[in-house]
Amino acid sequence: MKDDMTTLREAFGPDPVPPPDAHDRARAALLHRMEGGAPAHHVRHRRRWPLRVALTAAAAAAAVIGVVAVENIGTVDDSGKGYSTVGLPFPKPASAAEVLTNAAWAAKKRPWTDPRPDQFMYNEDRELRNELAYEREHPNGYIIPGHTRTITRQEWKRIDAQVMATNESGKLEVYHQGQGIQWGQLNYDELRKLNTPAKVLAWDKADKNFGVRLDALLGQYVLPPAVEAAFYGALAQGDDVRLNPDAVNIDGRPAIGLGKVLEGYLSQELLFDPQTYRIIGERLVAIADHHDTDEHGNDVFTPKGAVLRQAVYTKAIIVDKVGDTQ
Structure with a gap:
């Protein structure tokens, strides 16, 4: 099996060879991000977080993973202006397609000004995780x-892709293209x-260099x-998105879960507010009991209803510079 760095080199072609310490830092960061934020030296035996897709990096890169976020939660936007949910296409949606149609309708209600190339996409979320000691033993x-x-995680990506920054637990990291680091x-x-x-x-069917x-x-x-709405419309045309029949509670609020079944027992879900149909989070939950084995051959049991990942999306807005959150 090819290692991560070989696969990345083949995908993006040859790049200048970075210094050994830069290579080590990049690989550690890549493993750290791709494995859902666990300490880099605890590499997971199985990838559990399929919603978190790495932005593929070149050989000297530190890959960055974004997470689903929402610009405006509830019925008030960031400017303090309210909006009405009167006119929802499906007041009582009975299928995943109907929920996604409502989500597309709600997305179009957002105020919007096209960003400049030097502005940033800012995403912020809160992820529920096990206590650190337990997580290290059971990643x-x-x-x-x-x-x-x-x-709490924060991420800034400049529109022209020349600058990117992350902040997790108060540690701000800023990266610049062409300074020993590249990212997709x-x-x-x-x-x-x-x-x-x-x-x-x-x-989606075309070649984008990375999936x-x-x-x-x-x-x-x-x-x-309009683009967000179009993405919901595209998802609604798929036949593999299921409406979770069980009530979901996230961050003290009810939510509608739409997901795809993975490995026969996991539901990978986007979560929507049942009143406004704004996206408010994501989770990975077991929908059936499951037995597996770890790298040592030991039995690993996951009970039905167990949550393997849960995140609340708090912001997704355009800002002027790294550090801006409003």
Whole structure:
């Protein structure tokens, strides 16, 4: 099996060889991000977080993972202006397609001004994680109620893809293209043209150099309202998105879960507010009991209902510079 760095080199072609210490730092960061934020030296035996899609990096890169976020939660936007949910296409949606149609309708209600190339997409979320000591011993473990912590993550990506920054637990890291680090970022001018479901589906089938799932991309980028709506419309045309029949509670609020079944027992879900149909989070939950084995051959049991990942999306807005959150 090829290692991560070999695969990245083949995908992007040859790059100048970085110094050994830069290579080591980049590899550690890549493993850290791709494995859902666990300490880099605890490499997970199985990848558990399929919603979190890495932005593929070149050989000297520190890859950055975005997460699904929402610009305006509830019925008030960041400017303090309210909006009405009167006119929802489906007041009582009975299928995933109907929920996504409502989500597309709600997305179009967002105020929007096209960003300049020197502005940034800002994403912020709060992820529920196990206590650190337990997480280090059980990096693949499901969330243990009553023994958790909340991690706040912030990410800034400049529209022209020349600057990127992350902040987790108060540690701000700023990266510049061409200074020993490169990362993959989809062309924003190309994204803003995807304003119909048909265009999104055609684009999704085309070669983009690195794969990004449509549902995951919704959290990695701050898209114009018409584009976000088009992505929901494209997802609604798929036959593999299921409406979770069980009530979901996230951050003290009810939510509608839409997901895809993975490995026969996991539901990878986007979460929507049942009143406003704004996206408010994501989770990975077991929908059936499951037995597996770890790298040592030991039995690993995951009970039905266990949550393996949960994140609340708090912001996805355009800002002027790294550090801006409003």
